[in-house]
Amino acid sequence: MAVQAAEKDGINVEDDHLNDSLRNPGLISPDKEISRLLTVPFSGRIRGGMRPGKKIIVMGIVELEPESFDVSLTCGRDSEKDDTLHDVALKLTARFNDRQFMRSARIAGKWTAEEASTDYFPFIPDQPFRIEIHCEHQRFRIFVDGHQLFDFYHKVKSFTSIDTVQIQGDLQITKLG
Known part of the structure; x- marks a missing residue:
């Protein structure tokens, strides 16, 4: 059964990124509560963009020998040809070699200084x-x-323009909402 797109908790998931825990691409259970392994790197739309009171949940498993992984909230999908077109409202980076959980943003093509974690x-x-x-x-x-x-103060002021979640690196995604 092919599925064009699925929507889970306000995030649109393209069919080429959708797998259930049994590795059956594109299958959706009737109650839509099945945990899915999503292909990394992953990019999905946030329906209606961000707004105060909204939350994004990423559940996953870190790989056995990880270097790093990133979770980003962006303003539009990144283009493969030009990665600097879209603002990044929040980029969370887990670095395993120095055990740091960093955060930063990209506004008008320029990255802010990374803020160190606790x-x-x-x-x-x-x-x-x-x-x-x-x-x-x-x-x-x-x-x-x-x-x-930690907290990360907004650099992008138009919440509704923050409409994409992107995940990459050394992890498996088990649930996204």
């Missing part, structure tokens, strides 16, 4: 995790496995 590094190779990105009026509030780690 001393706590929440990710463990070959273990599951849950990242929650809460959008508030002044900032994004970032939680990992239920613990608030």
Whole structure:
């Protein structure tokens, strides 16, 4: 059964990125609650863009020997030809070699300085995790496995223009909402 596109918790998932936990591409259970492994790198639309009160949840498993992974909220899909076309409202980067969880943004083609994380590094190779990105009026509030780690004050002021979530690196995505 081929599926053109699926929508899960406000994020549109293209059919070429959709797999269920049994590796059957494009299958959707009637209740749409099946956990899916999404292909990395992943790009999906956020229906209606971000707004205060909205949150993005990324659940996954870190690979066995990871170097890094990124979760980004962007203003439009990145083009393969020119990666500098779209603003990045928030880029979260987990770096395993120095055990840092960094955040930054790209505005008008220029990256802001990376902000260092707290001393706590929440990710463990070959273990599951849950990242929650809460959008508030002044900032994004970032939680990992239920613990608030840090805030990131908005650089992109038009919330509705933040309409894409992109994920890449050394992880498997098990759920996105």
